[in-house]
Amino acid sequence: MEKLKHHVINRDEPVISIKNLYKSFDNLHVLKGVDFVLHEGENVAVLGKSGTGKSVLIKIIVGLLKPDNGEVFALGKQVDKLSRKELDQLRLQIGFSFQSSALYDGMNIYQNLAFPLVMNRMGLSKKEIGVAVENIADAVGLKSKLKQMPSDLSGGQRKRIGIARTLILNPKIMLYDEPTAGLDPITSSEIIKLINDVQHQFNTSSIIITHDLTCAKNTSDRIAMLYEGRFVKVGTFQDVFDDDNQVLKDFYNYNFTQE
Amino acid sequence: MIMNDTVDYNISETEPGSRVKPAFLRYHEIPPKEDDEFITKQQTKFLTKPKKYTFSKKVDAFLVEVYKVYKFFTLFFKESFRSPFHLRELINQCYEVGLKSLPLITLTGFIVGIVFTKQSRPSLEEFGAQSWLPSLMGIAIIKALGPLVTALICAGKVSSGIGAELGSMKVTEQIDAMEVSAVNPFKYLVITRVWATTLIIPVLVFYCSFVALLGSSINVNTNDSTSFLSFYQNAFLRISFIDFSESVFKSIIYGFTIGFVGCFKGYNADQGTRGVGKAANQAVVLAMFLVFIEEIMTVQIFNWFRAF
Numbered sequence: 176m177e178k179l180k181h182h183v184i185n186r187d188e189p190v191i192s193i194k195n196l197y198k199s200f201d202n203l204h205v206l207k208g209v210d211f212v213l214h215e216g217e218n219v220a221v222l223g224k225s226g227t228g229k230s231v232l233i234k235i236i237v238g239l240l241k242p243d244n245g246e247v248f249a250l251g252k253q254v255d256k257l258s259r260k261e262l263d264q265l266r267l268q269i270g271f272s273f274q275s276s277a278l279y280d281g282m283n284i285y286q287n288l289a290f291p292l293v294m295n296r297m298g299l300s301k302k303e304i305g306v307a308v309e310n311i312a313d314a315v316g317l318k319s320k321l322k323q324m325p326s327d328l329s330g331g332q333r334k335r336i337g338i339a340r341t342l343i344l345n346p347k348i349m350l351y352d353e354p355t356a357g358l359d360p361i362t363s364s365e366i367i368k369l370i371n372d373v374q375h376q377f378n379t380s381s382i383i384i385t386h387d388l389t390c391a392k393n394t395s396d397r398i399a400m401l402y403e404g405r406f407v408k409v410g411t412f413q414d415v416f417d418d419d420n421q422v423l424k425d426f427y428n429y430n431f432t433q434e
Numbered sequence: 435m436i437m438n439d440t441v442d443y444n445i446s447e448t449e450p451g452s453r454v455k456p457a458f459l460r461y462h463e464i465p466p467k468e469d470d471e472f473i474t475k476q477q478t479k480f481l482t483k484p485k486k487y488t489f490s491k492k493v494d495a496f497l498v499e500v501y502k503v504y505k506f507f508t509l510f511f512k513e514s515f516r517s518p519f520h521l522r523e524l525i526n527q528c529y530e531v532g533l534k535s536l537p538l539i540t541l542t543g544f545i546v547g548i549v550f551t552k553q554s555r556p557s558l559e560e561f562g563a564q565s566w567l568p569s570l571m572g573i574a575i576i577k578a579l580g581p582l583v584t585a586l587i588c589a590g591k592v593s594s595g596i597g598a599e600l601g602s603m604k605v606t607e608q609i610d611a612m613e614v615s616a617v618n619p620f621k622y623l624v625i626t627r628v629w630a631t632t633l634i635i636p637v638l639v640f641y642c643s644f645v646a647l648l649g650s651s652i653n654v655n656t657n658d659s660t661s662f663l664s665f666y667q668n669a670f671l672r673i674s675f676i677d678f679s680e681s682v683f684k685s686i687i688y689g690f691t692i693g694f695v696g697c698f699k700g701y702n703a704d705q706g707t708r709g710v711g712k713a714a715n716q717a718v719v720l721a722m723f724l725v726f727i728e729e730i731m732t733v734q735i736f737n738w739f740r741a742f
């Protein structure tokens with residue numbers, strides 16, 4: 176699976192920049208001095224062992240968690256300093272797809288997809304919302320499931336709906352939390368394709384959290400390796416995995432030699 | 435090495451689709467580089483200090499909980515009167531609350547009416563005062579039984595339902611999902627539900643009192659050959675305006691309590707599926723407890739009013 180990329184990355188435009196970020200839960204120090212920049216139109220895969228704080232990192236970016244120390248800028252705004260209104264304004268431009276999909280299980284798929292539109296864009300008519308929902312459901316290949324409840328779907332389908340629900344607001348930044356975890360290789364490659372399509376179509380910038388090196392390799396311009404609360408290595412796939420660092424080598428060997 | 439082998443095997447089992455390979459085990463034993471010490475030093479400068487308990491773990495936790503309730507309470511009133519208002523969701527919730535508990539309230543109200551009448555008759559007969567039965571039933575049902583029975587049923591049915599619903603939304607990150615799609619989940623979930631219970635439970639109290647009086651009147655009608663008309667005339671004879679307002683006031687307070695407790699417990703549920711059960715359970719217990727406390731307090735306060 177070779178990645179197709181045509182656009183030019185604007186390296187001067189950081190859409191997310193994180194400086195010296197610290198986050199602890201009681202005595203559990205999760206993030207210890209994270210520095211990171213995401214440029215416009217760029218996909219970065221964040222790798223790291225389970226429990227290293229990858230989800231915590233992106234939750235801080237959308238302001239779901241507050242940093243203990245350090246600065247987090249997204250689209251030019253310091254996230255932890257915003258008022259509720261400004262934060263909501265920012266969040267409309269950041270898509271966040273949850274590790275657990277987090278579909279609203281009291282609503283059917285149509286209502287799930289329409290929810291962000293109905294709640295935020297009061298200007299849209301019912302018909303326009305309907306069209307938008309159908310289009311986005313079509314894009315993730317689940318147009319036939321609109322009338323079903325989330326509990327009727329498989330894990331992979333829920334994941335795709337979860338991604339669709341965040342895409343419906345046309346975000347400038349996408350944060351994917353393990354989009355391919357627990358999926359079969361075919362579904363997983365469909366999601367990889369979806370991520371790439373999204374980036375090409377809307378020129379979004381994305382952070383993709385994953386354990387899956389195939390996904391990282393095929394979706395990302397750069398790889399960032401989170402270890403012991405810091406990024407120990409950031410660079411292209413080749414850069415990172417040609418490195419001498421034992422952490423990376425082991426991660427790489429582990430992932431690829433098992434197939 | 436062999437020790438590590440077994441330990442790490444367990445860790446990687448939690449990752450879906452992964453198999454263990456010895457090379458991966460070395461992940462944990464990276465030899466420290468020269469600058470690692472420097473980094474650690476830098477890091478300790480910024481790390482938050484370990485927390486010290488002011489009193490003890492449990493007392494601190496209790497005080498934090500009380501503070502959280504206070505914050506939740508003030509946030510409720512602050513956000514209630516700020517746009518956007520989710521009117522449609524409020525109406526939805528009113529239906530939910532009303533319809534969910536209607537069958538149970540009908541049944542319980544009716545039975546309570548009959549049973550209470552049956553049980554009171556012998557005592558009154560002893561004094562030859564069974565003609566007072568309708569008045570007694572009127573006072574008992576409208577002032578005490580109607581509000582209390584409704585509140586207890588709703589605490590069991592509605593409060594636990596809200597606790598479980600919001601609790602599961604919390605643990606499955608649905609509340610976070612609302613938050614990141616720029617919807618204020620507190621407004622959408624909590625405020626609509628609390629107002630729904632505050633508005634609907636007084637209605638249910640009336641309904642329950644009505645059904646209980648109906649049960650009572652049927653019993654009285656068949657046993658004492660009192661006409662329905664004279665039963666109701668007598669039942670309302672001893673009910674003053676202040677009694678009536680007491681019932682309305684109480685019901686509103688109960689309604690608020692039931693919604694508020696359910697939402698508070700659900701919204702602050704612990705992670706994991708156990709958190710959901712705990713939230714639902716605690717919501718019922720706390721709501722019932724508060725209903726009793728409020729019952730005593732309103733009775734006391736309104737008795738002072740009457741003394742004037």
Ligand SMILES: Nc1ncnc2c1ncn2[C@@H]1O[C@H](COP(=O)(O)OP(=O)(O)OP(=O)(O)O)[C@@H](O)[C@H]1O
Nearest residue numbers: 200203205223224225226227228229230231232274
């Ligand atoms: N809200 C929270 N309260 C307390 N501890 C938390 C909270 N969120 C995360 N943690 C802890 O922070 C650590 C990092 O969690 P996180 O979910 O970011 O891991 P992760 O890197 O995403 O792992 P995975 O790959 O398994 O998803 C974990 O040890 C977790 O227990």
Ligand SMILES: [Mg+2]
Nearest residue numbers: 229230274352
């Ligand atoms: Mg995670």
